[in-house]
Ligand SMILES: C[S@@+](CC[C@H](N)C(=O)[O-])C[C@H]1O[C@@H](n2cnc3c(N)ncnc32)[C@H](O)[C@@H]1O
């Protein structure tokens with residue numbers, strides 16, 4: 001099957017088969033038994049297991065199964081679906097997809113538009129991508145860096161980025177001129193009750209994703225705020241939420257112990273779903 005994928009060695013087009021992806025220059029990349037593709041070259045790895053680890057991915061998976069981010073996923077999927085109208089085919093990638101929750105929801109929304117839309121989930125974390133394959137094997141799951149994303153120039157109709165690093169230059173390279181980048185970034189009240197426990201003063205999040213703020217390649221064409229209350233009524237879910245946020249790695253043992261005592265937490269989910277279009281040159 002012809003794809004939007006580029007060979008990480010020579011950049012030629014990759015053809016995807018059942019057991020491997022190959023390029024015309026005979027570079028070949030095996031698919032794991034679970035179906036994902038590893039396009040991260042070992043000399044490009046900064047560490048043995050880059051990206052978020054298995055424990056964090058498990059926490060995220062368990063938390064997301066609770067439905068707390070369903071409205072956010074629906075808003076992100078709707079924003080991407082609006083960008084790929086009119087044509088029965090196309091390619092869409094979720095960059096920094098983690099354990100694949102938002103990618104799987106997006107794929108369901110896109111398949112309703114057209115079964116010929118190719119959906120890719122990319123993350124540098126192998127445990128994350130391996131876990132993602134359990135959602136849906138029709139999605140092409142890839143271990144790769146979003147700083148050298150494994151796509152042909154101008155090959156994607158849309159890129160989704162949910163709470164993940166953004167490489168605007170690379171996104172600009174891979175999306176079509178009429179395509180768009182959809183970002184989901186935290187709003188000012190996101191996970192307020194958790195942040196109040198963790199920080200004495202809560203720093204508001206900026207509305208424009210920090211990594212896009214100084215970018216001149218894209219212009220923001222839409223931003224929707226998705227804000228709603230949630231209640232976590234078990235210690236397990238509170239700890240899952242804590243372990244899937246960056247806060248977990250910065251808090252003191254005393255704060256962690258205080259959070260472990262909680263059996264109920266009311267918080268706000270608050271996110272901006274923003275659309276960025278490449279500027280015409
Ligand atoms: C906060 S998580 C968000 C995951 C997912 N989008 C979600 O919302 O459930 C950020 C993700 O970015 C990934 N990541 C970090 N640096 C990356 C890179 N250079 N290339 C690809 N993924 C990266 C991490 O492994 C992690 O899965």
Ligand SMILES: [Zn+2]
Pocket residue numbers: 007008009010011012023024025026027
């Ligand atoms: Zn090649």
